[in-house]
Amino acid sequence: xMMEPATELSPGAQNVRFCFVKTVKNLTASQDCLRTIKPSxxxxxxxxxxxxxxxxCRDHKKKYELYCSFHACPCCVQCVTDKHKKCQxxxxxxxxxxxxxxxxxxxxxxxxxxxxxxxxxxxxxxxxTRISTIDMQKTEAVEKIRYLRKxxxxxxxxxxxxxxxxxESKHSKLKLNIATLVQQMEQRxxxxxxxxxxxxxxxxxxxxLQMYIGxxxxxxxxxxxxxxxxxxxxxxxxxxxxxxxxxSSALQSIVRGxxxxxxxxxxxxxxxFEIKPGRKDQAxxxxxxxxxxxxxxxxxxxxxxxxxxxxxxxIYACLMLPDGKxxxxxxxxxxxxxxxxxxxxxRIVVTFTKGPFDACFVRSNTVAVTLxxxxxxxxxxxxxxxxxxxIKLSHxxxxxxxxxxxxxxxxxxxxxxxxxxxxxxxxILAGMEKVGCISLFQGNIYGTIYSENKIxxxxxxxxxxxxxxxxxxxRPVGITLDMNGFVYIASEENNSVVVVSSDGxxxxxxxxxADGIKRPYGIDINKETGTMIVSSLIIEDKFYGTAFVYxx
Numbered sequence: 207x208m209m210e211p212a213t214e215l216s217p218g219a220q221n222v223r224f225c226f227v228k229t230v231k232n233l234t235a236s237q238d239c240l241r242t243i244k245p246s247x248x249x250x251x252x253x254x255x256x257x258x259x260x261x262x263c264r265d266h267k268k269k270y271e272l273y274c275s276f277h278a279c280p281c282c283v284q285c286v287t288d289k290h291k292k293c294q295x296x297x298x299x300x301x302x303x304x305x306x307x308x309x310x311x312x313x314x315x316x317x318x319x320x321x322x323x324x325x326x327x328x329x330x331x332x333x334x335t336r337i338s339t340i341d342m343q344k345t346e347a348v349e350k351i352r353y354l355r356k357x358x359x360x361x362x363x364x365x366x367x368x369x370x371x372x373x374e375s376k377h378s379k380l381k382l383n384i385a386t387l388v389q390q391m392e393q394r395x396x397x398x399x400x401x402x403x404x405x406x407x408x409x410x411x412x413x414x415l416q417m418y419i420g421x422x423x424x425x426x427x428x429x430x431x432x433x434x435x436x437x438x439x440x441x442x443x444x445x446x447x448x449x450x451x452x453x454s455s456a457l458q459s460i461v462r463g464x465x466x467x468x469x470x471x472x473x474x475x476x477x478x479f480e481i482k483p484g485r486k487d488q489a490x491x492x493x494x495x496x497x498x499x500x501x502x503x504x505x506x507x508x509x510x511x512x513x514x515x516x517x518x519x520x521i522y523a524c525l526m527l528p529d530g531k532x533x534x535x536x537x538x539x540x541x542x543x544x545x546x547x548x549x550x551x552x553r554i555v556v557t558f559t560k561g562p563f564d565a566c567f568v569r570s571n572t573v574a575v576t577l578x579x580x581x582x583x584x585x586x587x588x589x590x591x592x593x594x595x596x597i598k599l600s601h602x603x604x605x606x607x608x609x610x611x612x613x614x615x616x617x618x619x620x621x622x623x624x625x626x627x628x629x630x631x632x633x634i635l636a637g638m639e640k641v642g643c644i645s646l647f648q649g650n651i652y653g654t655i656y657s658e659n660k661i662x663x664x665x666x667x668x669x670x671x672x673x674x675x676x677x678x679x680x681r682p683v684g685i686t687l688d689m690n691g692f693v694y695i696a697s698e699e700n701n702s703v704v705v706v707s708s709d710g711x712x713x714x715x716x717x718x719x720a721d722g723i724k725r726p727y728g729i730d731i732n733k734e735t736g737t738m739i740v741s742s743l744i745i746e747d748k749f750y751g752t753a754f755v756y757x758x
Contacts (some may be wrong), residue, residue, distance in 0.1 A: 212265075232421065251407050253400075253423075256416040256484045270415065273302040276736065281416065292735070292757075300439065306421070312409060315421055318428040319402045323480045325435050326395040332444065332479045333388050336379060338472055340449050347451035351468070354453060365421060373470045374453070380447055387443060394431050434480055444477035462528040485562060499692065499707050500715050503505040503740060504756035506721075510534070512530060512752060519751035521741035523565040523684070524728035525573065532739060533573065534728070534753060535565045542575060542586060549755060555588050568627070576615060577601035583615055583625075597630065605643040605653065614651055617640040623720065635668030647687040654682035654695060659687070661695060661706055672710035677712065681705050684729035688736070690756060696726035696740060703729065703740055706742045722754065731758065 210308065246630070261270055268282035276294040289295065304310075351369060401424055408420050438444065452466045453572045510532065512519055523535040530547040533555070541559040542565065545551055560580040568574050571589040576582075583603045585595040601623070606615035613625040614635070622638035625631075641653035641662065651664040661674045662680060681699035688694065691708035694716075701724050703717035717723045717740065728741040 220290075225632065225757040232468075232627070252412055252416065253334065253404050253408070253420065256408065256412050256420045258418050259419045261413065261415055270299050271658045272296045272742075273299045273553070279608045287435075293725060299415070303418045305416055306418050307409055309419055315424050315428065316405055318432075319398060319405060319424065321482055322428050322431045322435070323395065323398045323402055326391055326398060326431070329438075329444070329479065329481065330388055330391050330395065331437060333384050336446065337384055339375065339390075339633045340380060340384075340447075343449040347373060347449060347470070350451055350453060350691065367469050369451075369466070369470065370629075373449070376470050376472060377449055380449065382477075394434065396544075397427065398431060399717045439477075439481055442477070445480045446477055447472045460490050466568075497690065499705055499712060502692065502705055502714065502758060504703075504716055504718055504758050507737065507755045507757055509755070510549045511551060512750070513551050514548065515544070516750075521728050521751045521753060522563055524730055524739045524753045525565055525567055526737060526739050526740050527567060528736070529730075529733075532753070532755070534741070535562050535575065537561060537563070542573070543587075544588065551593075555591050556584075556586050558584070562605045564605045566607050568613070574606050574608060574613055576606045578602055578604060580621060581614065592668075598627055599625075599632065605641065607644045607646045607651075614644055616641045616644050616653065624666075635664070637668045637670060638664060643683055643685050643686055645669075645685045646691075647691060649679045652685055652687060652693055654685050656681055661693060661710065663693075663710055672699060674706055674710040674713070676704070676706075676713050678715050682729050684741075686729050686731045687733075688731050688738075689733040694729055694731060694738065698725055698727060701725060728753070 265282040270280040513564040532545040684696035701719040
């Protein structure tokens, strides 16, 4: 069979055919694109902390391209120039977030959420049953008391009322403690419920970066909640405290000289409640490894250069400002001195008429300076070189630290006070009377007790969490923490800087007299840049004070 030769199309027909083919391809591509587009309402169902994270740097309006492992954050090219010049561990962001949704971490964190939620639900159910039990125990105790009361005369009314009041007091206190604990745990359970309900949407609709950041947030939340439950368990919050009544045997014989109707006491036994153990090995591919204490090795960057006419420089505090500049507090002349990023003296900020003892950065351009026996703390604007406010307390003001919202001020022998910077109200922190220098970190208060060679950690209310002593710590003064929670102490008497682990169990001397450290007093760390400043005396042609700056 013979084929007819193909008819050659005219130029006009060829153009029509070309346009038709192109249109078909465009329609096909559009359909494929539409299949991958997620509805905007689904995207808005993601947790707020994910929605707020985009692929573009807010500061420079450029796309994130790199990831800094040291600061655990994405950065654009401009960020590297501005904030990460000295950061060595920079990696392409695409490698960090690659296949994060399909990684094993997703299943691990989903399981963490499930386990923590189950523990919270079980603990809440258990504690609610305990409330019912002690309610029944109270009822039984009241019945015993009232039954016996009917058999004695009215002269025992006073004793009866006394024991009923005692019962009511102990029951109310016990019930309130458990109910408060239940309320706290229900709040945490609600947070876990929300994350758990949103988890599937996160895996479906979040960007890779959002998912990465989200998993870190989930890990932090579940880890904190798991630690919270374990901490409750370790501190016997789940121990069974039972209300019992012990009726006086003498009362049964109705002896007129009886002084008590009985005793109400809380009988504590071992808890029958067991929590499911959490996963100890968190996803290492998502979290930068926290260095061990043995890996902390400071390297000297610079030394402050002081003017020749400053004959005496006795440094009680030295600060690292967010912009990289330094502040030192010269006790002898009551001066707050500003130095450049390179350690060159710039100017005297303020001269105090009353002797200053300690200083801390607060926020914006404001620092707080304590004025010792004057019972005052001054807030100083370091840009305008003026004191903008004076806080007066009922005790001496020596050590001071801030979390931007509050100030904690210690007297070094009487008491400590937390000051709300928004309304200037203050709260006494009982239990911190001996603390001299302090530092705040992640809600806890860290302090030194100079006379007892102790390093102490307290919660936000001033209740002790741990205390540490070691032969390498002699007359501790200045104290600060790095981004990983390691505690750095200026050990004045033995001319050294010592690091204590975040759990307060081990320590290591990282700087000594062999490194040029002599009578250190002030110390501070910039957690963003990983740099540390330490005051020291220098004995050369003359005897004077300075400060060294290190990379840690």
